[in-house]
Amino acid sequence: MSERSNQDWLSELADPAAPEALADLRMLLLRGLRAALSNKIDEDLETVTEDFAQDALLKILDNLDSFRGESRFTTWAQKIAINVAFSELRRRRWKDISLQSIIETPDGDEFTPALLTDPGNSPERTISQFDIMGIVEELVTDELTERQRTAMLAMLNSDIPLAEVARQLDTNPNALYKLMHDARQRLKVRLEERTGLSALEVMELFEEPVPENR
Amino acid sequence: MAGIQPQKLKELVRRVMTTRQSEMDCQGCYDQLDQFVELRLDGKEVSQAMPLVQNHLDRCGGCCEEYEALLEALQSLDGEAA
Numbered sequence: 490m491s492e493r494s495n496q497d498w499l500s501e502l503a504d505p506a507a508p509e510a511l512a513d514l515r516m517l518l519l520r521g522l523r524a525a526l527s528n529k530i531d532e533d534l535e536t537v538t539e540d541f542a543q544d545a546l547l548k549i550l551d552n553l554d555s556f557r558g559e560s561r562f563t564t565w566a567q568k569i570a571i572n573v574a575f576s577e578l579r580r581r582r583w584k585d586i587s588l589q590s591i592i593e594t595p596d597g598d599e600f601t602p603a604l605l606t607d608p609g610n611s612p613e614r615t616i617s618q619f620d621i622m623g624i625v626e627e628l629v630t631d632e633l634t635e636r637q638r639t640a641m642l643a644m645l646n647s648d649i650p651l652a653e654v655a656r657q658l659d660t661n662p663n664a665l666y667k668l669m670h671d672a673r674q675r676l677k678v679r680l681e682e683r684t685g686l687s688a689l690e691v692m693e694l695f696e697e698p699v700p701e702n703r
Numbered sequence: 704m705a706g707i708q709p710q711k712l713k714e715l716v717r718r719v720m721t722t723r724q725s726e727m728d729c730q731g732c733y734d735q736l737d738q739f740v741e742l743r744l745d746g747k748e749v750s751q752a753m754p755l756v757q758n759h760l761d762r763c764g765g766c767c768e769e770y771e772a773l774l775e776a777l778q779s780l781d782g783e784a785a
Contacts, residue, residue, distance in 0.1 A: 521776030560737035564777060568737045571773045579765075622712040625719065629707070645711050645718075650765030651729060666728040673722040680719065688720040695716060 498562040499553060506550060514549070517563055518542040518570040525571060530578070541577065545570035576652065583653045588643045617694050624683050628676050637672040640665060718762070727755040732766050740773050744781070 493501070493510070501510035522538040530537055549566050556565055629638060640654050655665040677688060684691065707715065732755075739756045742749040750757040760767045 517780065521780055524779030525772035525776040559735075560741045563780075564737045564741055567776050567780075568733075568740070568773055571769050571776060572733065575765075575769050575772065618713075621716060622709065625712060625716055626707055629715070641715075642707070645707070645715055648764055650768075651763065652765055662729050670722070670726055670728075673719050674724075676719045677722050680716075691716065691720050695713060 493562075495556075495558055495562040499556065502550060502553060504550075511546065514563075514566060515542055515546055518545055518567065521567045522570055522574055526574060538574075541574040542570060544577075545573040548573060579650055579653050580656070583649055583657075586649075588639055588649075588654065588657050591647045591649060592639065592642045621680070621684060621686075621691060621694065624680060625676065628679050628683075632675055632679055633672050637668055640669060641672055644669075721762070723758065725755075726762075727759045729759070729763060729766055732756050732759040732763070733769075736766075736770060736773065740770065740777060743774065744777060 493513075498510065498514075501507040502514070519538055519542045522541055523534060526538060527534060545566070549569055552569070556562060629641065633641065636658065640658065643649055643654055644651065651665055651669070652662045655662045658665065660668075680691065681687060686694075735753060735756050739749055739753050742752055760770055
């Protein structure tokens with residue numbers, strides 16, 4: 490593979506793109522995608538990565554102007570290819586799963602103190618964790634908007650990515666990130682007020698206890 | 704609404720209490736991911752050099768997944784280079 494500088498890539502790919510540069514870039518993207526996706530997809534890796542590489546190429550060509558030269562061109566291009574691939578894989582994986590179905594936990598465990606007891610916890614420690622968790626659960630119900638609660642619980646109960654939740658809520662990822670950040674900040678402030686504890690103190694309470702005998 | 708499972712509540716407490724006033728969102732992280740990855744591949748102390756990106760990757764599963772995939776993709780190409 491020829492060693493092109495960033496400038497070489499930009500000039501050779503500028504409209505009309507030179508066929509050799511396109512072919513070389515496609516090959517790079519394909520190899521990268523295959524390595525990254527080899528244990529992530531069941532179907533034919535070859536075909537799937539060909540499609541992703543092609544979509545990525547189009548996106549790269551469309552966005553050459555936005556390359557700021559802060560990294561190697563090939564790194565930047567590979568980033569786009571990975572993003573194209575994962576966005577599509579996520580869309581396929583989650584498109585038929587509603588947020589509501591994720592939120593409704595299958596066995597609807599009751600929140601009881603017994604479930605919180607970890608071996609090795611001292612009684613005071615367990616009760617304090619219990620209190621805090623009860624307060625957090627109340628705050629989620631009382632302090633958040635419906636939208637914030639839905640998104641937060643969906644992402645808590647599954648590994649649905651934020652971008653997918655945004656799509657289902659008809660918003661964009663940045664707006665949803667801000668909504669979630671505001672929600673977390675609100676909960677944090679309220680929790681500090683209700684418990685009289687700082688964030689650090691709360692986190693210390695939840696640290697795993699060191700086992701006596703190893 | 705159904706109650707939250709205890710293990711999830713613990714996770715929620717962690718997510719809430721590690722919230723920072725100023726956080727980078729997914730777009731910000733994505734924009735700098737290529738820089739971040741290259742520093743990492745060069746063996747630099749990237750979590751100190753680009754702490755906002757690191758912090759976002761620590762809290763965002765989607766972005767972290769892409770970061771790891773990008774790393775894998777680039778490492779495999781490095782391995783292939785003559």
